[in-house]
Amino acid sequence: MRRDGRLPNYWKIILILLPFAAALIALGIGRMQIAPGEVLDVLRTRLTGGSFTDMAVEKTVMQLRLPRIILAALVGAGLSVSGCAFQSLFANPLATPDTLGVASGASFGAALGILMGFDLVGVQFVGMIMGGAAVTLTWLAGSGKDRGGLSYIVLSGIMIGSLFSALVSLIKYVADEESQLPAITYWLMGGLDKASFRTLSFGAPVIIAGIVMFFLIRWRMNLLPLSDDEAKASGVNIRALRAATVVAATVITASCVSMCGQVGWVGLLIPHMCRMLFGNNHLSIIPASVSLGAVFMIAVDTVARSISAAEIPVSILTAIIGAPFFIMLMRRSGGWRI
Amino acid sequence: MNLRVEKGTFAYKGGPKILDDINFEVRSGEILAILGPNGAGKTTLLRCMMDMLRWNNGRSLLDGEDIHSMPARKLWSRMAYVPQAKSAASSFTAFQTVLLGRSSRIGTFSQPGPEDMEAAEHVMNMLGIMDLADKPCHAISGGELQMVLIARAMAAEPEILVLDEPESNLDFKNQLIVLDTISELASKGVACIFNTHYPAHALQRAGKSLILAKGGHCSFGSTSSVVTEENIRSAFGVNAIIGEIETPENILRNVVPLSIAEPREADNTEDRQCIASITIISGTNEPADRINNLLHEYNYMLIGRMGLPYRKHGLYIINISVDGMRSEIEELSHRLGLILGISAKTTYAKGEGTWSK
Numbered sequence: 098m099r100r101d102g103r104l105p106n107y108w109k110i111i112l113i114l115l116p117f118a119a120a121l122i123a124l125g126i127g128r129m130q131i132a133p134g135e136v137l138d139v140l141r142t143r144l145t146g147g148s149f150t151d152m153a154v155e156k157t158v159m160q161l162r163l164p165r166i167i168l169a170a171l172v173g174a175g176l177s178v179s180g181c182a183f184q185s186l187f188a189n190p191l192a193t194p195d196t197l198g199v200a201s202g203a204s205f206g207a208a209l210g211i212l213m214g215f216d217l218v219g220v221q222f223v224g225m226i227m228g229g230a231a232v233t234l235t236w237l238a239g240s241g242k243d244r245g246g247l248s249y250i251v252l253s254g255i256m257i258g259s260l261f262s263a264l265v266s267l268i269k270y271v272a273d274e275e276s277q278l279p280a281i282t283y284w285l286m287g288g289l290d291k292a293s294f295r296t297l298s299f300g301a302p303v304i305i306a307g308i309v310m311f312f313l314i315r316w317r318m319n320l321l322p323l324s325d326d327e328a329k330a331s332g333v334n335i336r337a338l339r340a341a342t343v344v345a346a347t348v349i350t351a352s353c354v355s356m357c358g359q360v361g362w363v364g365l366l367i368p369h370m371c372r373m374l375f376g377n378n379h380l381s382i383i384p385a386s387v388s389l390g391a392v393f394m395i396a397v398d399t400v401a402r403s404i405s406a407a408e409i410p411v412s413i414l415t416a417i418i419g420a421p422f423f424i425m426l427m428r429r430s431g432g433w434r435i
Numbered sequence: 436m437n438l439r440v441e442k443g444t445f446a447y448k449g450g451p452k453i454l455d456d457i458n459f460e461v462r463s464g465e466i467l468a469i470l471g472p473n474g475a476g477k478t479t480l481l482r483c484m485m486d487m488l489r490w491n492n493g494r495s496l497l498d499g500e501d502i503h504s505m506p507a508r509k510l511w512s513r514m515a516y517v518p519q520a521k522s523a524a525s526s527f528t529a530f531q532t533v534l535l536g537r538s539s540r541i542g543t544f545s546q547p548g549p550e551d552m553e554a555a556e557h558v559m560n561m562l563g564i565m566d567l568a569d570k571p572c573h574a575i576s577g578g579e580l581q582m583v584l585i586a587r588a589m590a591a592e593p594e595i596l597v598l599d600e601p602e603s604n605l606d607f608k609n610q611l612i613v614l615d616t617i618s619e620l621a622s623k624g625v626a627c628i629f630n631t632h633y634p635a636h637a638l639q640r641a642g643k644s645l646i647l648a649k650g651g652h653c654s655f656g657s658t659s660s661v662v663t664e665e666n667i668r669s670a671f672g673v674n675a676i677i678g679e680i681e682t683p684e685n686i687l688r689n690v691v692p693l694s695i696a697e698p699r700e701a702d703n704t705e706d707r708q709c710i711a712s713i714t715i716i717s718g719t720n721e722p723a724d725r726i727n728n729l730l731h732e733y734n735y736m737l738i739g740r741m742g743l744p745y746r747k748h749g750l751y752i753i754n755i756s757v758d759g760m761r762s763e764i765e766e767l768s769h770r771l772g773l774i775l776g777i778s779a780k781t782t783y784a785k786g787e788g789t790w791s792k
Contacts, residue, residue, distance in 0.1 A: 330516035
């Protein structure tokens with residue numbers, strides 16, 4: 098570990114290569130096994146404008162697996178980096194991307210979209226709008242207090258989150274039992290099976306913009322855990338920094354949830370893993386969260402779609418893998434601090 | 436550089452006045468101690484002074500410019516704040532914590548560059564804490580953390596350093612380390628303002644003091660005129676004596692609390708004309724200017740002055756005779772005693788003499 102908190106060069110190389118390696122392997126795994134060399138061939142012919150000889154292989158790689166793996170990488174990276182930002186912002190190791198109620202809001206929006214019979218992009222759009230609305234409500238309800246502002250905001254996040262959960266239940270209650278209720282329930286469990294380049298073209302730019310934002314202000318983010326007075330005394334506009342953090346994390350999470358439902362644990366597990374590996378300096382844990390979050394999500398989704406004939410909802414897998422792994426990390430490292 | 440607070444008044448919304456008509460001024464190289472009983476509003480005073488809380492009335496001026504209308508980045512590259520160590524546990528390493536002090540000089544989308552690293556290393560070396568650089572801040576002692584926080588503040592290369600109870604919760608040795616650091620920074624021209632529970636620390640370190648009483652009024656002035664038995668009784672409600680302890684080098688003043696005071700009328704101790712002789716021994720050239728400036732200020736009561744370089748041991752011995760009001764002589768000798776690297780003692784004549792008039 099370097100003294101100034103930057104990643105050592107060999108870690109930089111590993112963290113850049115790892116997601117691509119994971120994606121390459123994942124592209125070959127599934128009902129139809131494809132060797133990495135063949136996957137590369139498909140990608141190369143596609144990039145050079147030609148068409149691959151085996152149409153079935155090309156369709157599997159390019160239309161089924163590639164968008165899904167891109168989505169997994171973006172969701173993993175986005176949720177990890179948002180979780181990391183919220184843990185620092187609230188100086189609380191248990192903060193997750195959902196702390197301000199964005200996931201509940203986005204879930205409500207998506208459920209509403211399904212109830213109204215919208216198509217996938219419509220569902221995605223309503224989900225994002227409602228996610229943003231939930232955080233706005235949380236912010237309005239919790240801010241404006243002179244002291245302890247951030248703890249009021251966390252409290253109102255919990256309130257707004259449960260309000261929107263109740264609204265989701267209400268929608269499930271009025272939904273048609275034959276078609277809509279199973280769709281909503283399955284959607285809420287989270288899964289990346291709806292991935293396509295069409296949904297990605299709408300959701301991905303938002304996630305990428307959020308991640309780039311965090312990446313650019315990563316050193317500044319070291320000021321987030323400081324107390325109010327210390328933060329003010331740093332001479333930095335701390336309100337703007339906090340607002341930028343909340344906005345970036347909100348758009349990322351709302352976009353993720355509106356594309357693939359609630360995927361828990363990533364935003365908690367990966368940032369803590371990075372903190373244990375690299376310390377608390379955002380110069381290293383922001384890039385590390387992006388990279389390892391992407392790798393984790395690609396791996397989990399690959400297992401989810403290939404372990405059995407029927408697909409397992411990804412949030413069930415993240416919890417099954419996440420909980421014991423998290424406990425093991427915690428016990429081995431003797432806890433952590435923000 | 437000077438920092439001035441004019442007619443500062445503050446009350447929390449709907450509450451009683453906590454600070455009422457606060458006036459004081461600090462210049463480069465001066466140390467101001469802020470004293471007051473628990474709950475008198477010492478921290479609130481600092482926060483208002485730095486515009487973390489808004490004065491209801493009055494203002495803080497830095498070189499004549501209202502702090503409230505200064506851009507944060509400009510203000511905080513001239514002023515730095517050291518919070519109480521207990522409220523500032525950090526999960527970074529000591530070095531990374533110190534580096535955070537450079538924030539006001541680093542752009543939003545930038546990272547610390549070589550000159551920031553050098554500044555952080557320079558400050559840590561200056562304060563003698565470079566060996567802590569790679570330790571996480573939650574794994575070092577309270578005294579060490581306080582020094583790291585001072586280093587973080589100094590990394591911004593400020594002209595004014597504001598410290599909130601820097602030596603509370605520390606043991607004797609660490610108190611001395613922190614207080615020596617403050618004296619040393621002041622001798623390099625940094626204005627230091629610190630809150631303290633210990634009147635003795637004000638007497639031993641600060642040229643100026645401000646005592647805050649409950650109800651928000653304050654008395655401000657040179658330490659020897661402000662930290663008096665009378666003021667301690669009225670602000671703290673404690674009968675105390677200010678004693679002098681003679682060490683081989685200096686006469687140190689100390690405050691010994693005796694008993695809880697009954698409210699009673701003030702009795703004015705009379706100030707009178709005195710003749711005294713002050714002996715100063717200086718080991719280095721550095722304080723010479725400061726001594727000369729100080730003596731120049733009190734020129735009107737000097738009746739004799741003799742300087743004697745003693746080259747064999749590299750010492751300079753100065754004898755001054757003064758004729759003035761006792762309070763002023765006390766003030767002069769107190770301020771001499773605050774200069775680092777010199778020994779100074781004052782001897783008072785016993786009334787009028789009969790020797791060959």
